[in-house]
Structure formats: C-alpha cells, structure tokens
Amino acid sequence: MGHEVVIVGGGFGGLYAAQSLRRAPVRVTLVDRRNFHLFQPLLYQVAIGGLSPANVAAPLRAILKKQANARVLLAEVVGVAARRRVVILRDGEIGFDTLILAAGARHHYFGHDAWERDAPGLKTIEDATEIRRRILLAFERAERLRDPVELEATLTFVIVGGGPTGVELAGAIAETARGTLRRDFRAIDPSRARIRLVEAGDRILAGFPPELSTRAADALRRLGVGVETGTSVADVTAESVLLRTGDGGERRVAARTVLWAAGVAASPLARALAEETGVSLDRAGRVVVGPDLTVPGYPEIFVIGDMAHVVGADRQPLPGVATVAMQQGRYVARRIAERLRQRESGAATDVSTETGGTLAGQAAAAGAFRYRDPGIMATIGRAAAVARIGRFQFSGYPAWLLWLFVHLVHLIEFQNRLLVLIQWAWNYFTRNRAARLITGEERRGSGKT
C-alpha cells in the first residue's frame, strides 16, 4: 500500500485537493455524507426556483471516476483519533497517513438554535427546496386570504444577514415577486410583497469596498427591497420577527417567512478535533491552523476551507469563500506531493521513517499558505451586481456579466454549464423561473398548511 490520504468533505476545498493529488503517488479516499459536490454560490437560485438541484450539484463519483488513485466513500465522519491516525465514521473507521479536514460550515444562530425552525438557512439542497417551498407557499396562501393584516404578514419576507447570500436572496425574491409571478395570481398582486433585508452592521456586503455596498443597497432599493442596517434580530417566531436597532429600540414585524443568512459556524468536527489534539478554535468554531494549514503538533493533519481559521496578509482571518478553499485544497495537495518527494530522496539518510509514516521531518521545509485574492462579487438581480477584481471595482451590467461568466466556468461538469446557461437565458428573456415546484413535507410543525 502507498501513502493513504483521507479527505473529509467534497466541497471546494476537499474536491480541489483530491483532484490536485491525481498525479501524486498516494491513494486518495474522499469521504462525504452526501454523494455529490454542491456548488454553493448558486444554491440561492435553487431556493427561488430558477435552477434545479441537479444543476448546481455533481455526483462525486462522476467527477472522480477517471482518477484511478481516488475512491469515494459515502459515510459520516464523527471524529478523529489523531494519534492512532484513524478517522472515526458513524459505522466504522478508516486509517490515514495524511488527513485533510474540509468539512465546511453550517448556519449558526448565536445560541438561538430554536430559531432554525422558523428561519431556515441556506446550506444544503434540502435547505434550498425548503426555502423555495416557503416562498412559493406564502404567495399561494395569500391568494386565498381576505384579511388585510394577515395578507400583509403572509407577503412579508425578512432576510436576516446582509452578506452575499442575504443580498442575493433578497434581490431574487424581489424579482420573483415583481417579475416571475406578476401575472400568476388573480386575487393578489405579488409585486406588493414586502422584502426586508436586515443587517446588524452599518452596511451590507461588509467584505466589499464601502462604495460597492452603497451601490448594492441602491440596487436593492430600486427592486423594492427594504434595506435596514444597524438592525439585529432579537427573536424569531412562526408569526413574526423582533428587530432591535442600535439605539436599543425594538419593533416586532409580522412576517410569515424569515430566512437566515446571518452567521455560520465550522462543522462540529472542528470541536471533536480540538478535544482530541488540543488545537484552539476561534469564535466561529474554526480550527486555528499553522501557516502551512496543519494542526500544531500534527503535521499530517491539514484543515482547510470554512473549517480553518487562517490569517491573511491584512492580519484578518480569510473569509469563508470558495476561492480560499480551492487555493487551500491545491496548496495542501502540493505540500503532500512535495513531502513525499523529499522523503523519497531523503530515505537513505532517514531510515527510521516508518512505511507510509509521518512526514513531520519535512514540514519545516515548505512555504506558508498565501491567499492570492482574485476578488469578490455578488449579484443583486437581473443585470445588477457588484464586483471587486483586484483593485478594480465594477457594478451594474458589467459586474453582472462578469458574475455570470465566473460562475459558469467554475461550475463542475460541462453538462451543468450548458443547462444553467440555457435556464439563465430563459429566465432573463421571459422572467420565468421554471423550477418553482413546491415539493417535500412541511418541515416546521406549526400546523399552518
């Protein structure tokens, strides 16, 4: 047996690491709970019925089918036995020589887990179809309502969190209400829906230059979205949301649909790793790794992507975006290949190295991970987006075209690119969103059907 690399998580970090190891003299096992890679940047389009789940997902086996040194394992990882070099699955275990943890993050309700039922977040395919279900059902229910107060609450949508996901969701819901559904109903006017984007900080898109935040807010307001900054959420129920402004004032807003885009925390696997190895976690539960993305004292364990706390050139932690995870995946693959080469050339002098064993001796040789920031972008709606590429800022139509292009080329599988392109063209010209199906069971048990 060669050197065993186990990768936990088939998101951007894990998948790019696996693919970048294709020529390395290792055996790669990619473990994921799901059988597909999810292209999360487009997930909000599933949530508003513009795309189908399969358009933003690709089966991991299909992606890695031709990579002879890789295998895929559908399993849930519950822990790591670092000293024994074993990953613990819910139903078994699997040994490693090198481990790459790339299990991502999930929503975080800042201690208010009970809010999840009434304010779902957008991380999985199931989240997206559930959100789609709630948005579409709100209009269906409104069509049958007579009471004006109940009608207004049913057609009020509150999106919590003004990051890219919140902005994209708010813009897309506004366009659905004003464009897609405009002539679909007979009793209600869907364009009268109220969409409110609530952000605790003093501007939306805090990761962007301030000028682009302003432009994004303006574009949202043109779509009819109420943008409320400096406003946090103090309570969420099935019927309403309690908003708190900076001056301590509180307002209860009747809203039947609340969506959560406010916070994420690292996979619980980070905590399990911390308990095992003593590594520190940051406030978002991310593993504070060394400059080479390894766990201090465990040079054979890498943590990358949304699970890792890594400080960038500006001394700020790197953001949880796909480009960081991709670059870290590639970096880690390069490091592993490098170490194996060094070990091979050094084998004559270091005969004590056990077979497939530790690579600690070579760890010091390589350079630290450095993030090359390609930029950042968010779309607000039809022909409206903001983007920073290097030092250049774009907004409006040019930014939107750029956004389309970048997202299309990064989609995995050519078939999906083609299908997404066609549906985008369709949506653009007809304002229709064909995938607006209400499917699945009611998730919250509030009895409102």
Place this chain on the structure above:
Amino acid sequence: MGHEVVIVGGGFGGLYAAQSLRRAPVRVTLVDRRNFHLFQPLLYQVAIGGLSPANVAAPLRAILKKQANARVLLAEVVGVAARRRVVILRDGEIGFDTLILAAGARHHYFGHDAWERDAPGLKTIEDATEIRRRILLAFERAERLRDPVELEATLTFVIVGGGPTGVELAGAIAETARGTLRRDFRAIDPSRARIRLVEAGDRILAGFPPELSTRAADALRRLGVGVETGTSVADVTAESVLLRTGDGGERRVAARTVLWAAGVAASPLARALAEETGVSLDRAGRVVVGPDLTVPGYPEIFVIGDMAHVVGADRQPLPGVATVAMQQGRYVARRIAERLRQRESGAATDVSTETGGTLAGQAAAAGAFRYRDPGIMATIGRAAAVARIGRFQFSGYPAWLLWLFVHLVHLIEFQNRLLVLIQWAWNYFTRNRAARLITGEERRGSGKT
C-alpha cells in the same frame, strides 16, 4: 358571475380540459394539491437520475397565466356535496355550476398497504426522488460490504409489475448499473447487480400486441434483466420479497430494493363521490360514468382520466394512459361549451332555467365520448422501445426515436423540451446521468442507514 367550472386535478385530463375551455364563456377554477402539472410518462427518468424533477413538471400558474378566464387554487379536495353543488376543501369550500373530477389514481397494494414502506410506487415527484435515493444508496452500501450474501441482497432489485412503468424502470436500472455506474466504484462491479422484473400475468406489457411483449422481454434480457412472468408477490419485507408462481410454489428472494409498479386505484375522491351520489365504482375504485362522462343523475358532474371507468369500442375499460385523459379533457370542454350555446339559444323557450344553473335539459343532445386510439409505446432502454401506432408495430431503434419524439412534443413548456433534449443527448453519448443525487430523509424507518 358567469358559469363556474371547477376542475379538480391538474394532470393531463384536468389541464387539457382547462385549456380547452379558454374561449368558452365560463370561469374556470383549477384546484390541485400541488402547484405543478406532472408529466408522469417521464417520471421514471427522474427515479434513475436522468432528469431533474423540474424537467418533468411545469407550474400550473405558469401554464395558465395567460388564460384570463382561468384561476388556480392550491388546495386539497376532500369531498363533493353534489346537490349543493359545492366542492369541499380541507379548509373551505367552493361552489360550481359544472364540476370536472380529474384527480387521477395512486398505487394500490391489493390490501397490503404495509408493503408500501418497503416497495414504493412511482406516482409523485417525492416517490421518484425516494426511489432514486434507494437505488443509488444500494450501490453506495454495496461498495462498503464484504459479506457476499449481504452484497448480493443489496445489489438485487425487484420490480413488481410488468406494465410500461415496470418495464421502463427495470430497463433504466439495468442501464444505470451496466453503463452509468460502470467505472464509479472501486470495490464492487455495479454491472453484477441483479434486476428482476416480476409479472403476475403470462406476459409483460399486456396492453400491447403479444409480439411486442416478446420483443420487449427479449430486449430486457439482453440488458441483463430477469423477466419472470406468471409470478406474483405474496409478501414484501425490508429484507426480501416472497414470490409465488402459478403452480403454487413459493420462493423468498433476498432483495433490499423492491419497487412497486403493479397496481393503481382511483383517487379516494371517487369513493367520496359514490357515497354522495350512489354512482358505482369498479374494482379499481374508478367511477362508472355514462357515455358522456357524467355521473348518472348528475349531468353537471364529469369524471375523467384515471378516475373514470369508461368502456371502449372493444368493450374493455379504457386504459389509464395520458392519451385517454387528454381526449376526455378536450371532450368535456367541448360538451360544456356546446351546452352553454344550446342553453343560450334555448333561453327564450326555457325561462325557468336558473342563473348559472343545471344543464341537464341539454345533456341528451350530444354524442358519447369515443376514444381515438393513437397507439401505445414503452421504452426499454438506449435505442430500444416497442410501439403500436394504429395497426402498425415498431420495435428497436425506430420505435425508440418515435418514443423520444412523441414524449418531447407532449412535454409542457418549451424550456423543458430543450432541457430534456439536451440531457437525453448527453445521457446517450456519455451514458452519464447527472441528476443522480441522494437527497431527502430516509422514508422507511428500518434503521438501515
């Protein structure tokens, strides 16, 4: 207010009736539990990951958006108060002048409802994604199994029922195992999966000419499907299925995946209608309607599609296929328009007619419904199908092309035609099926995860 036509069910019958009433002086209300029309003939392709749910569904509101005299109501119909002319919803009621019941059928387990958990049928989008989940999970579990007996049971798929759905499912699973998944796994050879199609009658595709049944069985065997006719199912568990042959012999086959394509029964609404009106039901629970598709004694209530028992020219009940429902939908729309015209021209002599009232007086004037049989077709796999068009029989490649063409042109919404065409071309050339996502929660509670 004009004449109120309420249509229950947005399948082929209900939707075609609604659309055919677009120029009639009526107000149409289409009531459905779901917000979309489902193109059921292609649902099996969702079940094997070849197409996405949204590709075989179209939002009812989008279809009827431009039809000014039609509205859509998302609601569950639980009964009919025939004399009061009211449809009873789970949460309200709605009055009608004319009612068209087109609520379809669902699986039927011949008194063994407990089998549903372990042998799901294929009627809804949720059924399709659940079947997709079971088929794909079987291969995923097999990849991690060592025990040869357990492995064989996990890779044994039993499809119960040799009608078009059973044949199409069996063929598609065989192609998935031998083509799509061929290089996806490292520990198992998916092509060693056993697919068994079990049919109680003496041949599969009983609605087809015997020669085509033979050809279909041969084509299935070439794909590696075991075709077992004269065999019925005596029991289904999570672990196995008990088969009974004509001579009374019984065999228990270890199979972790059993799919049900054996029987359907009319919507429970048929029973509710029978209790209300005294109309007879046939053994499959279908309403025995008059030659003009009305309920005897209730000329303003039509029953069409899979819910109706109508005798054809050969004195056999018409089959539950889309073409019958479509023609009945159009026929009923024509009848309603005709009656309204007659009532208008006869209004001077029949002043007693109440506003928007009964049309019984004109019922005798019109001709009975006659089904024009355009033919019947079923696909077995790649370039393999059987078709009877009028008196002509086709099989193999020509039948397959015909099948593709007919299904594409009947799909609702041009966008779906384009998306399906692209995915078919893709599937054909690459043998890939990109929508093979394992999503949703486990439906059966057998604890096997």
